[in-house]
Amino acid sequence: MLAVVAVIALVGIGALVLVRRASTRPRAHDPLPDVVHALAERGYLALEPYHDNGTPEWLLHRRRLPDRNLSSCEHDWYFAIFGTRLRSSVVWSQVRPPSL
Known part of the structure; x- marks a missing residue:
């Protein structure tokens, strides 16, 4: 009985x-939202390709x-x-979308 429980x-x-x-794996295949690209184009942030354990x-x-x-x-x-x-850098998989 004890063996079955174990x-x-x-x-x-x-x-x-x-x-x-x-649940903690990077969301590597999730595309970046348009608003993130807009922030990058306007100079508020920069995007850098990064490989975490071989995952893009x-x-x-x-x-x-x-x-x-x-x-x-955007705010x-x-x-x-x-x-x-205001951290200076963050990995995209760590970002949680803002609540609506």
Whole structure:
């Protein structure tokens, strides 16, 4: 009986580990939103190709601080990317879209 419980526990732990790994993998194939490209074109950020463990990724670098020229959507995305502490660089897979 104890052996059956141990096997079920190990299978459960293994399943949790697989789910956790799958949820933290980079979203390498997700295209960047148009607003992110617009921010790059206007000089607010720079995009750099980046490979994390062989997976293609984007590294976003802050180039300018936000100002009044940003639309509300651009402003929301800027802070979703760099946060309130205004980090200088962030990997795209770490970015969570702004809430609507």
